[in-house]
Amino acid sequence: MAEYKDYIRRGLDTSPAHSVLVEESVLGWKEFELEVMRDKKDNVVIVCSIENLDPMGIHTGDSITVAPAQTLTDKEYQIMRDAAIKVIRAIGVETGGSNIQFAVHPDNGKLYVIEMNPRVSRSSALASKATGFPIAKIASLLAVGYTLDEISNDITKKTPACFEPTIDYCVVKWPRFTFEKFPGTSPLLTIQMKSVGEAMAIGRTFKEAFGKAIRSLEIDRYSLDGRHIDKNLSSAQLKDKLRLNYWDKIWYVAEAIRRKMAIDEICNLTKIDPWFLNNIKDIVQFEEKIKSRLDKNPQINLGAKYLAPQFIAGLVSSIELRKAKEYGFSDKYLATLLKVKEQDLRKHRQELGINAVYKTVDTCGAEFEATTPYLYSTFEKECEANPSGRKKVVILGGGPNRIGQGIEFDYCCVHAAFALREIGVESIMVNCNPETVSTDYDTSDRLYFEPLTFEDVMSIVEKENPYGVIVQFGGQTPLKLAVPLEGAGVKIIGTSPDSIDLAEDRKRFNKLVKKLKLRQPAGGTALTYQETFKAADKLGYPVLVRPSFVLGGRAMDIVYDEQELKDCVAEAFEASGEHPVLIDKFLDDALELDVDAISDGKTVVIGGIMEHIEQAGIHSGDSACCLPPVSLDKKILAEIRRQTKLLALALKVKGLMNIQFAIKDGQLYILEVNPRASRTVPFVSKAIGVPLAKLAAKVMVGMTLGELGFTKEVHPDYYSVKEAVFPFSKFPGVDTLLGPEMLSTGEVMGLSDDFGIAYAKSQIAAGNSLPTAGNVLFSVKDSDKKTAVGFARKLHEMGFKIIATKGTCIEFIHNNIPSEFALKMSEGRPNIVDSIINGEIGLIINTTIGKQSIRDSFSIRRSAIERCVPYVTTMRGAEATVLAIEALKQRKINVKPIQLYYR
């Protein structure tokens, strides 16, 4: 009751209407979704049914979901279908799609409609990919007046779209979390969605799709094994893990099955339907059976790291191996279970004729012929892949969205497919992310909805025998496969894996930089803790610590002393895996730049030079940036261009390249070179009106930039500003300070012929509505106080009232800026947090340093997020913000189609 009162009070406080909704709890019930479409003649079809493996109480975006529904009889399904049709009619969705969610009591089938989204949703994207019925495309046609019977089914061509897809496979969607990036927040799943991406897998059985989904996630898990589970976990602790909704609950379910816990008990604790649990049990028991083989054959288990390939046949029979593959076991995991090398297991399997075959997603359960090659793998008899004899190129996609690797890379893959189509080369897309355009069946000539692992990609390559494989567009995911694929004899087109390695490998790259007479911040690598401290001492603090071969600044940190280094080094080693940890001298308060360029091996053309708004040290993905640069002179720009071209040629880049530079005290430093498509390629392409990814794809299959007519850098006479968008409001308890680890989940862009307006547009688009009057709160660290004076003066002159915390306030008053003094949290009440909550503050400028002061000012930033008050945490950000406010006050925001900017 106390908890209830507490929640109600909080709810009443938060609600603008001072009211709360109290409903019957359906916690632990089964959750289902139907995707429904309706046309203007009131024809209604159900496109897809989805059953959540996770019970009610976990947001469907965070749930493992399965299509079609598995545990409903036809009678129950039809009750749900009837209800969905009634709902879409009652809500009045005249045309288009809706998502309707249901809660079903597991013991009596009692059913509630719990939510209705009268629009396309995340689930409709999933349903489209799961069935081959393109909901958004059909919805658009319905919106302009077509009816369902007038639209043909793209996949069969002969039958109309007014039908209900029937599928002959099982689809599993698995959310991708990044809790490791938000250490302050609880890793428990609730009704607030926290996942940042998802992977989808298709298999002929649930077990197969489930196994494929796990390895599609790219979280270094290939099975349900107990590797991540504490060996000493007590039975009571295990029960807690099952009862509470941790993101990795499934692995504890597997552990419970291993410990012989009854399915009924697991069901009681987890509220996962026994149907799923029994399937998981089949997988786990089969895994245990294979695992036991090594114990039963102690004569061959001699403690070597890997057993010789000739032992495989004695450990696992051909029938068992086939069954394992049918159950969705990856070669990698089977090899681990049998203590053999993956390639040996793979060879053995192929010798036995156990190979992946491909089936078509055809919307109709094979009732009609499919004309669209939308394929998935399984282990059965008949293969429908039917590869063509054309010149073809495989494009490897980016896998599930995550922080640091999102749709920017999908953009590049999609453009690559378009480009290949333009020049008559067959494009073959491989990806497992249902949220993307690359996994639309009409983006490429052929689509393989498959995990991006060596095994899965190799199976496709062997089937298709392509001219080459593109790895440089999908981000780190395909890049990691470059070396193993090349090792297996696959031709990687574009920049060679050796060049990629040359840029990634610290020692090799240092040599190159020296040879080219360029400059890098001093740095070193470390394989042990001891080495990290030695390296840091040699360089002098502050230093930048980061693992190699990761994207998005995972576990990256700027440290100012030895204690801080101690605190962060373990995590860096964990993220780095077998690779060394990198230690660099950190350039304090330097200006950072991103450069995207394209090269055909002979000609190098700059795509764009972007000046970061935030200083070096803030991850480039989290920093706002402007193209062209606003504060650089011609001389340094020329030097940037010279170095970019030099590096592109030296690395023999064929395709795209991204370089990050820093400028400190007029000196240019190379921070990082990535000979691949970068996160900024879509932004640059849009800013300059040139499709860089398309050009790069054409270069990779042999065309020159001369042939493509792109030999000169574009110099726009307007400003394009990119700003990052953050998920902080979804993660209570997380600090919003920016740093070297990327935290943003999206980005926006603002265009104008005036920098201030362009920046203002980007802020508005990102949800930071800049004020043009009212109160501005300043609370800045000592080293920023001098700079802050200038901004405060300007804002004061523009009519803002300045409020500041003690130190900052004194500084302002010394400089004759009228400023009101406000209490910090620790200084009593009413304090600045109260002012923020009361809506008295229109803008917050807050910079901070040192653990204590970060802790002290945490609630300022948190309450700003919760109250949607725009805030700035860097001085450079503040400078741009002041310019933007000034521009907003002076001129009106102009609206102009982007195409007109290009003229």
Next chain:
Amino acid sequence: MAKKQTKAVLLLEDGAIFEGTSFGAEGQRCGEVVFNTSMTGYQEITTDPSYHEQIITMTYPLIGNVGTNPRDWESRKVYARGFIVKENCIPSNFRSKKSLSDYLKKNNVIGLEGIDTRALVKHIRTQGAMRGIISSTELEAKKLQKKLQEYPGLVGRDIVRDVTCKKPYHWEEGVVDILSNQQFKPPKKYKVVAFDYGAKYNILRLLRSHGCEVYVVPAQTLAKEVLSRKPDGVFLSNGPGDPAAVSYAIETVQQLLGKVPIFGICLGHQLLALALGAKTYKLKFGHRGANHPVKNLQTKQIEITCQNHGFCVDMDSLKRKDVELTHINLNDNTVEGIRCVGLAAFAVQYHPEASPGPHDSNYLFQQFIEMMEQCKTKKQRQKSR
């Protein structure tokens, strides 16, 4: 869980063989091999008498997931000769009383799992529905082939006689809401004689729930016997096999036409068409599923329908001017419904009773009621005149 696995095979008349595991009864059975694309409702499908002498392949790979229960029967027995699935699952559903495997065993139906069902379906799609033998005892192709050759197939044979009821009876059960267990049984207002050519229970339930007194009669019942009961309407049910071979039923329908309102479903639709002078033909692989789009040509509305038919009415062969095409299948433009207003008769090829399948076409039962009501008033007016 050490399931003892015995092998089972399916041999088709063209020699194609599919080897998998047995999960139902032991033995060998011949039948026509067909596929059904419905993702739900396997219990209703296997108990639908229209599947008599057929071996059913489900295109959805995970079957058995909801077990079987005492309520979802569509007739008194399981009619499928064989049942083929990709994977037979451990069931989970609050209404489940028996696993699919036990249900098949108890009802003497051979189950085959673990084959590439999609390959089989594609084979049937391209080669047409054909005879096959399913066996869990004999696995040798030659011996099975010999046995299969003796099986005559469905064309030209009357197999309705195998499934129709032996004696007439009154049907009392209405539609039951499975969540509340409430049965809908309004007062009986119309006397309906329902021919049982292999009727699905849900048709009879729906008639009862629409206020009909339902008197079910065997297929061979003569017209005069029917008329002697003075019914308000006659219902022609679904059923198995070749409609043209059920000549006695066609004659009976001819004798009833114009004398009493008639509503037919599936085989009943084909018999009505034949009685009106049409011809029927065999479809390459039939329509079996719960997602077939049918357009009602009067309202222009689309219904998602449940279908199960291997034969079809040839509209061009219908010479009578008073017979209208009312429904067509949008997948292949075949005939899905006809009516003859002058004779107060209409029928649909598909299954408005659903079970399994969508309820979009339930209105046809109401249409039957309205037709009976109109004829009743007309008669009363004539009487009073």
